[in-house]
Amino acid sequence: MSSIKRWLNTAYQREIDYYFNLRLQRNQQLILKNKSKGIFAVEVFSKMGFGANFIWLLEILEYCDSEGLKPFVIFRNPSKRIGSKSFSEFVKFKNDSQKPFFLHYAVMRSFKDLDLNRAWNYNSALTLERANYLLNTYLELDTEVTEFVQNYTAIEFTAKRMIGVHYRGTDKITEAPAVSYELVKEVLLSELENESQNIQFFLASDDHNFIDYITFELGKSQILCRTINRSKNGKPIHITAKNHREVNREALIDCLILARCDKLIKTASILSGCSVVFNPNLEVEMLNEPFPEYRFFPEKFLLKSRTF
Structure with missing residues (x-):
């Protein structure tokens, strides 16, 4: 600068x-x-x-x-x-x-x-x-946002069972233990093994590298993901991006799409926690837990993590 x-x-x-x-x-x-x-x-x-x-x-x-x-x-x-x-x-x-x-x-x-x-x-x-x-x-x-989400899910949600996946990959490690890409992959593979019906994953993340990794490991046919601006250097988009309107719009869209899934698999993040506010009946699986001093609403109600 x-x-x-x-x-x-x-x-x-x-x-x-x-x-x-x-x-x-x-x-x-x-x-x-x-x-x-x-x-x-x-x-x-x-x-x-x-x-x-x-x-x-x-x-x-x-x-x-x-x-x-x-x-x-x-x-x-x-x-x-x-x-x-x-x-x-x-x-x-x-x-x-x-x-x-x-x-x-x-x-x-x-x-x-x-x-x-x-x-x-x-x-x-x-x-x-x-x-x-x-x-x-x-x-x-915003009407434009809700119409976008309605049209997107109507067209793209073609599988019988849609599982939303939210991975917070930038600054969240200060508030919760980090979750490896490999662990998320194993969780998603176990979902594929346990489900006899057609299944697809909607990926939402601030981490560009995570999206690339999961898409490569599971194959594009299993993955649904929007093309948006994501962090490639570990720095949070909401801090580094110049166009804050775009950041807020994309965050809300991801939150609402995750709320429309049949199940949500997530790492600690208030954004995807808000998906449950929009859909209190959403099935949720958390892969990590916030440190005790960061267990605020709504994450504190979602702490039933899988044991590995």
Whole structure:
């Protein structure tokens, strides 16, 4: 990166930080004013991936539902210029048309920024059934995305039994033990041996090399996989990609396709965990478990791993 580009990025981040801190000073005033009108409005400054943002949104919805407040939430990635608010473009609110014309948002980078005078424990309050209720009550997904998923599965899901496979292969090793490509291959081969009916695997991963490996080992006839941008160097796409809109769109599409499978085989990842929020009846097999300090919703409900 050139010195000029580094300087520009640093200047951009300073402007974002200054803007955020100015707004943070008004948080309590805005929160109290909005709550007096039965409203909770917050703009989330987040550099997290799609799945983590989605769970934060569900936590906010759980708070609003329990407090009888109408939620209005915007997600902004302060490190991105293309698609910085794209999460909120793809995951929308059903009540958006009821938004007051002049609506001012509190801001947060973590829940402590809201200073709600109580411990924020709404992640622990979530269950798969409760999360699915909040999803269906408050949210709607981008129409283009849902139509794409409907058309894709209608055309490509030709086997009698579809098994979704999600392999998180970049930065997740800091939160859960790594899973080898070979182990995943053995699990999929055992599925083929145990199933007498026609079977096919839909692969979803941030790891380009994993997709190549499994496709080569099992053969293209057994594999269904979309052609999208994936990491080839171990660095997370949601951090390194320039077009954040594309990253969020593809993450949501993979999440929804996995939710339509008959079974999900996965490594630790909030993104594929969210597939179970969309389909609480989805059969799930996890190949590793998050370290104890990272066992949040929804992964904590899916920890029934195969023993090797």
